[in-house]
Amino acid sequence: MSEVWRTHAFREGNSRTTITFLSEFAHYKGIPLDTSLFVKHAGYMRKALVASVFEDEGLEKKRNYQYLEKILKDAILQGEGT
Template sequence: MRDPYLYEDVPVLRNLLGIKTQELLDEAEADYVVYRLKDLVTHPLPGDYHTDHFLNMHQQIFQDIFDWAGCPRTIAIYKEEDVLGGQSVEYSDPFDIVTDIHHVLKNMREKDWNLMDTAELANQFCESLAALWKIHPFREGNTRTTVTFCCQFIDEQGRHINRKLFEDNAGYVRTALVAYNAYFADGSDFRKKEYLYKIVYDAFKNN
C-alpha cells in the first residue's frame, strides 16, 4: 500500500514548503520546529491536558511544515529499530489512537504528582511519557510533541523538570523510549526501563 503522506514521485513527506529532498526538509523542519519549541517554553499552550490539547500541541509545533499537523495518522506505521534488531515498537492502530490518548491522559491527570518523592516522580513520569509516546498518534513528530506536552504538564503541577536535558540528548531519549516499550503482543518482553528513568530522574534533580 502506498503511503499517502509521501509525494508520489519521491519518498519524502508532503509538506507546505514543497520540498522534495529529505536533507532539505530535515533542515527546514529543524529551523521551524526549534522556533516553535522555544516559543512554547515562554508561552505554554493553553488547555486542560485532554486529547484535543495534545493534538493541538502537535499542530502548534508542526504548523509550518505539514497541513495535517494536529491530525491523528490514518495509516499503520512500522519503524525498524536498531536497538530491537530491526523490529518495530507496536504502535496503536489508527482506529484506536484517540481512545488510547484519552486513557493515557486520564491516568496522567489522576496521579498525585505533588505527593511523590523524586524517585517515584521520575518513575511515574516515565510511565506516562512512555505510554503516550507508544501510541505514536502522528505520521511524524511524535517524540518532540510527546516530550514537550509532558514537560509542560508536569511544570504546571509545580514539579519542574529540566527540558534542556531532553533537547540536548534527543537521540538518547528516543532510543530510551523504544527500549521502554519493547514488549509485544506475542508475550515477548525485552523492556529496558532504566535508560529512560536515568535521564528523567536527572532532569528532575537538575531542574
C-alpha cells in the same frame, strides 16, 4: 510517558510532542524539569522511549525503563538546580 509516545499519533514529531506534553504536565504538577537535557540528548531520549515500550516474548525481551528513568531523574535534578 512511554505509553503516550507509543500511540504515535503523528507521522512526524512524536518524540517532540511527548516531551512537550511531559514538560507541560510537570509544570502543572509543580515538578521542576529541565527539558534542555532531552533536546541535547534527543537520540538517547528516543532510544529510551523505544526500550520502554519494546517487548518480545520470543526473544524474552521485556520493557526496559532504566534509561527513561535515568534521563527523567537527571532532568528533574537539573530542574531543581535552576
